[in-house]
Amino acid sequence: MVRLVDVAKAAGVSRSTASNVFNNPDIVRPNLRKRVEAAANELGYAGPDPKGRLLREGKFNAIAVMPPIKTSMVDVIRNPVFNLLLQGVSEVCDERGASLVVVSGHAGRNNLGSVLADGIIFSRMDQLEEAETARLRRIPYAVVDFDPGPQVNSVRVDAKAGGYQAARHLLELGHRKFAILSFLREGRGSNVIETGSTRLPESAGIATDQEKLMGYANALSEAGIDIGAVPMVQADANDPEAAGKLLDIAPEATAVLSMSVMQGIRVIGEAISRGLRVPQDLSVVGFNDIPAAEHSVPSLTTVDGMGVQKGRDAACQILDGGPPRHKIIQPVLKVRGSSGPAPA
């Protein structure tokens, strides 16, 4: 491998001059510069190796995004909600000329210490131990969708407010018979659960889910409805049977609160295939605003979880440096075609 010093030697100049030819061409006199360039050409040298420069300068000029635990990189890339986060991060990267690194779950898991970036964005709370490593490495980091405390940069959406908005919207449309399609929580035997009690899921799962539920609960209780009596199905976001199960156990519901867009869309599809009209017979509201929400028929009313904004803010927290910041973003209800007045 030909190095800068080889070029310098070949051109009969010092390394410094050769370095200048590539980094500050204008301060080296033309004839010398020509000689160095010729030598570089001769030897097939295409400019300084970034590895050396990196060691010296210390900046990667890149932000890393860490997949949540037990999540592969592909999952991150493919997931439309995660994609919003990546969009936000890359917007900021574009503006500042930085690159985006998606860390391999494999590599990142055990040796976070080898991540080649100036900062790391973690998402979800389950990564706190790793964040600890980042802290030790003195590398800036930010946590998305969870607030681990005052020492740590964090960005999250006020999911409770989002859930509240969603439920409130349906209440204002006159709905009183609800059904909830929630996420699967670990530690449950079945993926279908009729909530018979007011006990909310314990905090072991994804924090935002619980917040959404609390938002629903608050709005409903204002209308005198006990969320403990609302039929609920908990299922994986990709479980294709959840929508059907929900409609099975809640045939009288006129409004469905879904915690995800994809499940919301499935509810619409399932309802239509059962001869219900959406929104005349059944209203559906989702959570998060991915493009699919707009393209479904009817389009899905949903709470915009401000995914792009979260990515932007997290990236800025890292790139701007300074003391830890904690941003809480207000979600915005996007009213579309899947919600309408309760049937008379």
Place this chain on the structure above:
Amino acid sequence: MVRLVDVAKAAGVSRSTASNVFNNPDIVRPNLRKRVEAAANELGYAGPDPKGRLLREGKFNAIAVMPPIKTSMVDVIRNPVFNLLLQGVSEVCDERGASLVVVSGHAGRNNLGSVLADGIIFSRMDQLEEAETARLRRIPYAVVDFDPGPQVNSVRVDAKAGGYQAARHLLELGHRKFAILSFLREGRGSNVIETGSTRLPESAGIATDQEKLMGYANALSEAGIDIGAVPMVQADANDPEAAGKLLDIAPEATAVLSMSVMQGIRVIGEAISRGLRVPQDLSVVGFNDIPAAEHSVPSLTTVDGMGVQKGRDAACQILDGGPPRHKIIQPVLKVRGSSGPAPA
């Protein structure tokens, strides 16, 4: 910043031993190891800095993907077709524990030489000059969707075959009246063009588009149809008016060949809003298979451009090393709900 050598000094051992404590803990005797670990803890040292290691070992353990020219990182992240490529790349990265770098258009543009990765994936032919820099830097690279010659790794889909399959499918369903929704080419005054001649667009644009068109042309000509006489609209993939324009200029068409999924879906929507039934009155076939194709109503018959596979192959070409390979992937027609027998 505390360095390995500081820890070593504090623990009263050599750098090598300290290094071993972090990299080969089992070869250093327990009491010494303890001492080093204590010192590290004391000083707040969280393990070797990857910058130093990198210089020594020379491997980034990462693959970079370069946005096409004039395309920002966000565009890449957001674009569903590009997303398939990224999925493929990250699948391979996951398998091998490598990270994925999306290069900032900004940074990448002028100083490709500073990309921190072991290999670069270029997409589209417009990046040949940059590939030249990569060649000089002796960094492996692969080009997607274009074959720059025998010296260079490349992966592309046989778009001509894809176009042929699409058109053939419609012909076999009995269609004879076609309309084509193509991409916008540069250097044209208008974005709407009725092809009045058999002259195909010159090769200035994206190579695969022309190939698709040639595939269409071949299939149609077998059925005695001159593609020069087929109404065609050229438009940007996001132009919301293209579908309408196409139906305007080709009211008698029973089948639309669209070069993209999104435009295909728009054609379906536009047709339905004009009172046409899809596929009974109008069949639509797209190109590339993104999730939206499956979720439209009716779902879109489309040619799977094997985007994920392209990403996988390109990543493998880079990671496996060896002499340049050139893979041509055969596309697969996905017949769905938007195509049916020609109306009698």
Place this chain on the structure above:
DNA sequence: CAAGATTCTTGGATCGGTCCAAATGCCGCT
């Protein structure tokens, strides 16, 4: 034409590690 003011060029130090061959220390064994 030489001293002084500029402008270039240079060598040494540094960035933070890892690797390897040589040196040291430790052990049991005779």
Place this chain on the structure above:
DNA sequence: AGCGGCATTTGGACCGATCCAAGAATCTTG
């Protein structure tokens, strides 16, 4: 106690650059 043999530990070299103070060359100017 002395010694071979093995397991640890060590210092030097190297990875590939950039930066900076100081020396050398060039240009001004009296």
